[in-house]
Amino acid sequence: MLLREIAHARAGDKGNIVTISLVAYKQEDYSLLEERVTASRVGEHFAEFVDRPVVRYALPELGALNFVLSRPDAQSVTHSLALDAHGKCLGSALLTMQI
Amino acid sequence: MRRIRIGSGAGYSGDRIDPAIELAQKGSISYLVFECLAERTIALAQRARLMNPSTGYDPLLEERMEAVLALCAHNKTRIISNMGAANPLAAVAKTRDIAQRLGLTGLRIAAITGDDVLSIVRSGSFALKESGRSSESLAGRMLSANAYLGAEPIVEALRSGADVILTGRVADPSLFLAPQIHEFEWSVEDWNQLGQGSVIGHLLECAGQLTGGYFADPGYKEVPNLAHLGFPIAEIEEDGSAIVTKVEGSGGLLTKATCTEQLLYEIEDPRTYLTPDVTADFSEVSFTEIGRDRVRVCGGRGKRRPDKLKVSIGYHDGYVGEGQISYAGPGARERAELARDILVERMKSHSFQELRFDLIGVNSIHGDKLSQSDRQPSEVRLRAVARFDSQRAAAMIPREVEALYTNGPAAGGGVAGSIKETFGIASTFIPREMIVPRIHIEEV
Numbered sequence A: 001m002l003l004r005e006i007a008h009a010r011a012g013d014k015g016n017i018v019t020i021s022l023v024a025y026k027q028e029d030y031s032l033l034e035e036r037v038t039a040s041r042v043g044e045h046f047a048e049f050v051d052r053p054v055v056r057y058a059l060p061e062l063g064a065l066n067f068v069l070s071r072p073d074a075q076s077v078t079h080s081l082a083l084d085a086h087g088k089c090l091g092s093a094l095l096t097m098q099i
Numbered sequence B: 001m002r003r004i005r006i007g008s009g010a011g012y013s014g015d016r017i018d019p020a021i022e023l024a025q026k027g028s029i030s031y032l033v034f035e036c037l038a039e040r041t042i043a044l045a046q047r048a049r050l051m052n053p054s055t056g057y058d059p060l061l062e063e064r065m066e067a068v069l070a071l072c073a074h075n076k077t078r079i080i081s082n083m084g085a086a087n088p089l090a091a092v093a094k095t096r097d098i099a100q101r102l103g104l105t106g107l108r109i110a111a112i113t114g115d116d117v118l119s120i121v122r123s124g125s126f127a128l129k130e131s132g133r134s135s136e137s138l139a140g141r142m143l144s145a146n147a148y149l150g151a152e153p154i155v156e157a158l159r160s161g162a163d164v165i166l167t168g169r170v171a172d173p174s175l176f177l178a179p180q181i182h183e184f185e186w187s188v189e190d191w192n193q194l195g196q197g198s199v200i201g202h203l204l205e206c207a208g209q210l211t212g213g214y215f216a217d218p219g220y221k222e223v224p225n226l227a228h229l230g231f232p233i234a235e236i237e238e239d240g241s242a243i244v245t246k247v248e249g250s251g252g253l254l255t256k257a258t259c260t261e262q263l264l265y266e267i268e269d270p271r272t273y274l275t276p277d278v279t280a281d282f283s284e285v286s287f288t289e290i291g292r293d294r295v296r297v298c299g300g301r302g303k304r305r306p307d308k309l310k311v312s313i314g315y316h317d318g319y320v321g322e323g324q325i326s327y328a329g330p331g332a333r334e335r336a337e338l339a340r341d342i343l344v345e346r347m348k349s350h351s352f353q354e355l356r357f358d359l360i361g362v363n364s365i366h367g368d369k370l371s372q373s374d375r376q377p378s379e380v381r382l383r384a385v386a387r388f389d390s391q392r393a394a395a396m397i398p399r400e401v402e403a404l405y406t407n408g409p410a411a412g413g414g415v416a417g418s419i420k421e422t423f424g425i426a427s428t429f430i431p432r433e434m435i436v437p438r439i440h441i442e443e444v
Helices: A027-036 A039-045 A090-094 B018-026 B041-051 B061-075 B088-101 B118-123 B152-159 B172-184 B191-204 B256-263 B332-349 B396-402
Strands: A007-014 A017-024 A055-059 A064-070 B003-010 B031-034 B078-081 B108-113 B142-147 B164-167 B232-237 B242-246 B279-281 B286-291 B294-298 B301-303 B308-328 B354-360 B379-388 B413-431 B438-443
Touching: A007 A090, A007 B256, A017 A027, A017 A090, A017 B256, A027 A064, A039 A055, A039 A064, A039 A090, B003 B018, B003 B061, B003 B172, B003 B191, B018 B031, B018 B061, B031 B061, B031 B172, B041 B142, B041 B308, B041 B413, B061 B078, B061 B088, B078 B172, B088 B108, B088 B164, B088 B438, B108 B152, B118 B142, B118 B413, B152 B164, B152 B172, B152 B438, B172 B191, B191 B232, B191 B242, B191 B256, B191 B279, B191 B294, B191 B301, B256 B286, B256 B294, B308 B332, B308 B396, B332 B354, B332 B379, B332 B396, B379 B396, B396 B413
Parallel strands: B003 B031, B031 B078, B078 B164, B108 B164
Antiparallel strands: A007 A017, A017 A064, A055 A064, B003 B232, B108 B438, B142 B308, B232 B242, B242 B294, B279 B301, B286 B294, B308 B379, B308 B413, B354 B379
16 A cells, blocks of 8 residues: 555755655544554665755654655755755655555 | 634745735734745855845745735735845835835834854854765855744734734744734743644645645536635634634635545644744644635644754856757657757767656656556657756757757657756754844834
């Protein structure tokens, strides 16, 4: 199953950090997110983008996980030459994960 | 119990103005807050000010004030904004002129300054958060340095009866926290109260991103009438508990889902969200849908504020040249890749800091691995982009991309190019005591 079927996501940025929230559509699916969408799996998923381990924060009350991705300094929002320098489109990339 | 309503009139410098007019007309709000400063915006404003000392404030200040000032004066709605950018005093002068032109009287317009710490940073050595190097490594390229002020100087301006308050760099949630502290006479050391107030500020600071903007995903997340997206209002009670809502009949939606996405937007550790006012804790926040487009927000908490204030340093970061060309039909990708290889060869005789190519429509956004597909794209747009030391050198990229028309693969079309001066942002932290906010009030 694609993650997109049970959760939605939003990406934000601060300097070389991209944060991605992942929110279960239904509270009962939260435990599945917590079990399957680990920090290390998200790190593998975004291996092309990150240069340090991904950090995950859990917010069970909100049915949400928050991921912090660190990019190399050259890829910070004000310096990157990428088309999507912010990394705003990475939220939708997380939802392509198979769980 | 006392209650105030605060509206969010902008989530960034270029934001739409119609939703702010709608709030001023129909929002029944006591405060209209415009958050207009992204990390880099103030560096751009500083550059404008260096060219013309009467500028350096938000480029849309005049348009926004012309649209809402008379309405707000009539409805006794006070305006708070960081549209002062690199020059709050000039923003006040411009707003005073507009008020006079509109025939408004009895308005007190305040500037808050003191965030500009360029001279302090230039004459000292501060460790940069990103690189760990000293701020002296940016000497000669440094354009602006602004500390993030908190809510306190805004509260003071409100106590002095200011109707319009224009600031430079102030932490985004502080713009919204200030009227809560002022109205409810909260202590600036009541950390839990300030934490909850900052949750409300954080939810509102991106305007339409709370009410269904940056959310719609057809088939999964539907947002009604997104074209006429309404901006949010917070209805806040004395104890800080709040309901977020929007003008009835406006587009968009407010649900637990939109609130959860925005609560976590640009947040790292939800237990430790640093602002100049408080170390806010978002981990116990809860959202309850109590009606259509009405969500109750509780549970924000906080701990003692940080001792140091964050400073954003803007610096010259060279010139970026960019060019794009499209290829379509059978072999589109192969021709785009051939064009890329030709550019690599042709750029070898030029000096640049960094060169990058993207195949738009293939892998330019999500990278190679996440973009894998068996399908041949029916069209591909090649993007070449590079950073140079000089504007003259940067012109080589658009020139070489254009030259692919007659000197490149078959059937390339739709060339576009640009050259831009660019500014980087680095951050550091400086002791709070080094910063002295000042308030300047003018009356019309």
